[in-house]
Amino acid sequence: MQGLEYFLTAIVSFVTDPMALFNVAWATLLGITVGALPGLTATLGIALLTTLTFHMPAESAILVLVCMYVGAIYGGSRSAILLNIPGTPASAATSLDGFPLARSGQAGRAMGIATSGSFIGGMIGMLALALIAPVLGEIALSFKSPEFFWLALFGILISGQLTTTGDSLKGWIAGVLGLLVAMIGQEGIHAYQRFSYGWTDLSGGLALLPALVGAFGFAEIIGVMKARNYETAGRAKDRIIPRPKEIWRYKRTIARSGLIGTLMGLLPGVGEDMGAWMSYAAAKRASPEKDQFGKGAPEGLLASETGNNAAVPGAIIPILTLAVPGSAPAAVLLAAMFIHGIRPGPMIMIESPAFVFQVVAMVFMATIAMLVFGLLLTKPLLRVLSVPREKLMPLIFTLCTIGSFAIAGREFDIYVMLFFGVTGFILREMDYPMAPLVLGIVLGPLLDSSFRRGMVLFDGDFTGFLIQPISAILAAACVIMVLASVPFIRRPVVAGLRRLTGRGGADS
Amino acid sequence: MARADLITSIVFMILGLAIAEESWRMPTYTDVGSSIWAAPGMVPGLLGLALTFMAAILLFRSIKARRGEGVPEGDADDVLPPEPGSRGRVALTLVLCLTYAGVLVGNMPFALATGLFTFVFIMIFELWGHPEAQRNWLRHAVVALIIAVIAGWLIAYVFSNIFFVRLP
């Protein structure tokens, strides 16, 4: 109950301080903008603001950064829904159902659903942060090399399966291609430069962001310009604020996605993007309307957006309890705390519990601000849809170019973006999905180092990857998913299950 | 699609094998006491083999599909659906975008490059194949010019002065 008191004190101090409210407002708005622009990510946004907020008191500075973080992860859904270009990797799953909804003239509804999902997800994550942060911090510690290896593999398999219809093969090929891209450059164990051939730019590896902007952004631009006749998705006249009933219908999906998102957020190296993918996969598996997923299912959109925003407070949990960031943007947030003389770590609950609940209050303020701006901005944002492609696409391409350049200030990244754009377009034309490829680039280093590190720890004995309970479950899930895709294994099993349960639906 | 799959599966098989071969030749560092399992080529090698294996399945399937269809003709265009003009539009988009990002950016002030690109892009795609628009070309040009000037200036300003990004 002490905690509630700290929380309420912090909330009151924020609400009664006009300066704090002003900070919440501009930082969240800037965050949404950064997230929505293809090429600017939450990580870049927080890093920029860390410098700009140096002279603020610690509390205000962290408040601004938390608002930027929450806003940016949410903002990525705007471009994912309207343009089919996820603004951040976290929104790739959002575009699966968000964009089809928008194309069918329900962009307003889609953005409303996404906003509600993000809001509720943020709140679920916040509750976890407030109530059981120390316990969850310990869960993060129970993930060691074998668990991370299986989780990374599972992520690729599931994303490959979800982004293809019927047959997962092309999704998995795309995923493996992404993993292979991640192998380029200096590896983490011997500092050997793989596939770089003495090229300094390659020896650093291909950065995620230019690849993402190319595969999603540039490839989409080419795809849009290709069609001879292109209808702008008519002016949506649907409701923007979703009916409570529509959201309540999916209460199970929301609760599940919130929990999955929080869990994915708190695992180091596994971030908001996996929060969205895992929630989406779980929602599809449990849903009675599986076949609607990928064609504009509100449930899928809700799951993805709840999952990625729940991962934000999730990623803040290990920052506070272990001083380990749960995701890339969270790493910068952690650095900012150090710079402001705050010492997160296992002692923080004992030494400064008030700060922990201040952070909870910051997440609360940011999530509220995100909801308000999200709903206010929906109407003006819908205008994007009525801009003809001839005028819109060059502007988006300009943003893709400068965004790729901005992340590290090197022209090489522009060429990376162009390469992934052209290759991505060709692969998309042949029904290879881009999302597993991008996720492969994200998870590649984790898969690589956790496999080799685990093998070193177990002296080359692979059974070490199978004996712990969590790794055994994840391994089983991977194996089942692969086996189920082999027709002559799946058919008898499905038939058997039908006989057992007396109904269909085991087929995914 | 079967024909495209046939080609890509062969490309991926070769790529996968090449990667596995490259990985095999990487140093293992076992001579300095490191475990063979920690060798840099371990994971990329396995991934290369996985790619080859999956591409082989795809190859097998596409052969089966082509035989099943029995109609070798008519799918020549299945990579790009036979919509008239779409190939030209793709080519034009590529030329414009690659020229802008690959050549103009970095060799002239960013705002100028952006403005130029935006103007040319809008003009070409609005006028090409639209006789009605061609008659009113001046009006289109004025609008495109306004957009180009504002876009070039605004994007350069926002990125350099608000996001503190150095422009290329």
Place this chain on the structure above:
Amino acid sequence: MKQTFALTLGALLATTGLATAGDWVPDQPITIIVPWSAGGSTDQVTRIIADEIHKALDATVVVENQPGASGSIGTKNALDAEKDGYTWTAGAAQDLGTYQVLGMIDTSIKDWHLYLDVANVSVIGVNADEPWQDFGELLEAMKKDPGKISVATGGITSAGHNAMEAIAALAGVEYKHVTYDGGNPAVIATVSGETDLTTQLAVEQAEMIRAGRIRPLAVLNDEPLMIEGYDQPIPPVTDWLKDFSPAPNYFGVFIPDGVPQEVIDTMDEVWKTKIANSEALKEYASQRGAVFAPYYGEDAQKRVMPAISKNAYLMFDGGKTKTDPATLGIERLDAK
């Protein structure tokens, strides 16, 4: 307009005696390229330094993260930038000094003006559940079971690996080397029990030591280390290994040679008068278990050499590079 303003301000400060003796007045933002990810130990301390420089010169200082290839990409960009004094880099001097040996960038430590801020030392920290109570017991255990005890480090070029290699060579022990993607993950792996111990920097272990999750057995230095909030000093490794020669890992900002002399004069002055008295930097150091080290010029060059030499010969002896550091003017300092 901006320039006139800055000039007037500079003149104003000069007359009031606040300005530094050098006459460099920056008229555009100074960029410090941090060649590592945002949030790492270089990033943290560089942002504090950036602010001190901002206050001292009244110039905008932008910290830009350009991570990749062990920091060599960002460093190379700073080296290739126009030599106008507006693009610097930051990091650990021992990294800067060994890029040439590793064949990554053709630059020697002598090509840079070093402005050091803190020195970091390694600590041997074991998981709190492990039985070893002091460093002697750990060495016994390592001798009994060669290659079984696992040591987490931040990678082959990391401070932790350097430290463990030095111990292994002096004490004649073998260990199982497990690398992580940086110092903090290595420390967490020790806390979670995946590895038995870590030899990463005190900075990276401080919080876990305070919380009692990691037991510090020794510091790789010749004097004990105090960490604020931990009740006893950490004994120096020389209590067990007499021949150990300390090589502190200095961090700082680096300006490439060839920039206008006035830039160097001004920065020397800033380091002498401002950084040497910086409360923010002192506080950061004492909280994080680092050593306050505001050195510059020849003094700085001399101080960073031991760590560079150790690192370079470690790579060479370990077969990571074919280039003999001696051919690049790096002398072997410790007899091994």
